[in-house]
Amino acid sequence: MDYFQYQQQRLYAENVPVTDITDQYGTPCYIYSRSTIERHWKAFDEALGEQPHLVCYAVKANSNLGVLSVMAKLGSGFDIVSGGELARVIEAGGDPARVVFSGVAKTEAEIAFALEQGIKCFNVESPSELKRINRVAGSMSVTAPISIRVNPDVDAKTHPYISTGLKANKFGIDWEQSLDIYRQAAGMAHLTVVGMDCHIGSQLTDVAPFVDALERLLGLIDQLKAEGIEIDHLDVGGGLGVTYQDEKPPLPADYVKAVVERLQKDHAYLSLIMEPGRAIMANAGIMATKVEFIKQGSEKNFALVDAGMNDMLRPSLYSAWMDIVEVDRSLERETRMYDVVGPVCETGDFIGKDRSLSIDEGDLLVQRSAGAYGFTMASNYNSRCRPAEIMVDKDQVYLVRERESLPDLWKGEHKLP
Numbered sequence: 001m002d003y004f005q006y007q008q009q010r011l012y013a014e015n016v017p018v019t020d021i022t023d024q025y026g027t028p029c030y031i032y033s034r035s036t037i038e039r040h041w042k043a044f045d046e047a048l049g050e051q052p053h054l055v056c057y058a059v060k061a062n063s064n065l066g067v068l069s070v071m072a073k074l075g076s077g078f079d080i081v082s083g084g085e086l087a088r089v090i091e092a093g094g095d096p097a098r099v100v101f102s103g104v105a106k107t108e109a110e111i112a113f114a115l116e117q118g119i120k121c122f123n124v125e126s127p128s129e130l131k132r133i134n135r136v137a138g139s140m141s142v143t144a145p146i147s148i149r150v151n152p153d154v155d156a157k158t159h160p161y162i163s164t165g166l167k168a169n170k171f172g173i174d175w176e177q178s179l180d181i182y183r184q185a186a187g188m189a190h191l192t193v194v195g196m197d198c199h200i201g202s203q204l205t206d207v208a209p210f211v212d213a214l215e216r217l218l219g220l221i222d223q224l225k226a227e228g229i230e231i232d233h234l235d236v237g238g239g240l241g242v243t244y245q246d247e248k249p250p251l252p253a254d255y256v257k258a259v260v261e262r263l264q265k266d267h268a269y270l271s272l273i274m275e276p277g278r279a280i281m282a283n284a285g286i287m288a289t290k291v292e293f294i295k296q297g298s299e300k301n302f303a304l305v306d307a308g309m310n311d312m313l314r315p316s317l318y319s320a321w322m323d324i325v326e327v328d329r330s331l332e333r334e335t336r337m338y339d340v341v342g343p344v345c346e347t348g349d350f351i352g353k354d355r356s357l358s359i360d361e362g363d364l365l366v367q368r369s370a371g372a373y374g375f376t377m378a379s380n381y382n383s384r385c386r387p388a389e390i391m392v393d394k395d396q397v398y399l400v401r402e403r404e405s406l407p408d409l410w411k412g413e414h415k416l417p
């Protein structure tokens with residue numbers, strides 16, 4: 001069921017007309033559906049069933065405190081990549097003992113903060129990082145739980161900017177070096193080896209690369225076991241894709257089934273961690289924007305909207321296609337092809353190209369599938385205030401982040417005397 005649906009040709013977020021929200025909070029704004037977030041999270045958790053497991057939501061997809069508090073109430077774990085994300089999780093009521101810390105360049109301060117908070121595990125991405133964690137843990141007289149993020153050299157068949165599991169990518173430790181690094185880790189005084197980790201990329205639409213990577217990791221786990229190095233949990237990362245246009249990714253239940261079935265064969269004792277981000281959040285959010293002007297060029301019609309690449313970067317950065325729909329389809333409008341472009345001074349500032357839309361100046365549009373990697377990648381480029389974020393829960397509307405104000409733009413800056 002889609003919680004962003006038309007009723008009498010007007011778009012709703014759960015039980016609330018989108019226009020009620022934009023009338024109150026203005027545009028551009030992000031609108032999230034709590035019921036959708038909960039349904040998507042449970043799709044993973046329930047499919048994992050009896051297999052010992054922890055769903056660690058990837059905070060980078062959407063780190064709003066309102067969103068994180070919904071996850072925390074579900075009992076979610078969290079995959080983080082910075083001290084800032086850890087601070088957000090704690091502020092939102094998340095349990096640090098359910099946090100795994102990924103990321104290729106963790107600072108000493110971030111490692112110390114995570115150790116103080118008692119996180120579940122560091123996903124270590126280089127030999128130098130391993131030494132650094134050992135040193136920081138030693139200086140605090142604690143032991144750090146670690147997994148090695150193994151780069152299994154598997155082609156995730158996704159956009160090159162979001163593929164992470166190939167030799168040529170900066171992520172994880174090379175497949176060939178992993179065994180040796182585990183041996184080193186097992187010999188370090190202030191580390192405990194608890195798991196193995198991988199994450200091969202994002203927006204995957206096929207289970208085959210996941211299963212290929214899993215197979216390689218299980219082989220490595222067996223080799224370690226033979227040497228007396230026991231792995232308790234296997235973290236298979238995130239990366240499950242969603243439908244933006246006509247992609248047909250596996251459902252969470254089918255993806256989970258493929259992984260669990262493989263584990264049940266001969267590794268059922270392993271506790272399983274998954275780090276979904278996009279699959280939970282993308283289709284749990286939309287971005288509403290207003291058509292400021294319509295401009296007819298000799299080659300193209302432009303819908304100039306009040307949301308730009310600073311608010312939603314994905315189309316500009318990855319040429320990502322995201323659906324754009326009218327909020328009120330009862331209005332009588334001529335239908336034409338438009339490039340939907342923002343106010344930012346960049347030719348690459350668009351949220352959609354060649355879209356058939358029935359609109360006039362002043363009308364509202366919605367960009368769908370905007371709940372993941374939307375607001376979290378927003379910036380203040382062109383000194384534009386970042387948008388408001390709103391969470392709808394049935395017929396309740398919560399402002400979960402205020403629209404930035406002009407003084408927010410120069411907060412922390414100083415004029416010269």
Ligand SMILES: Cc1ncc(COP(=O)(O)O)c(C=O)c1O
Nearest residue numbers: 058102202238239275276277278
């Ligand atoms: C280590 C790690 N885990 C999880 C994720 C979440 O990925 P996705 O949003 O594709 O599920 C990412 C981002 O790709 C990541 O880098």
Ligand SMILES: N[C@@H](CCCC[NH3+])C(=O)O
Nearest residue numbers: 060162202203314372373
């Ligand atoms: N930001 C990307 C995904 C990156 C995944 C981060 N590891 C996107 O919008 O698709």
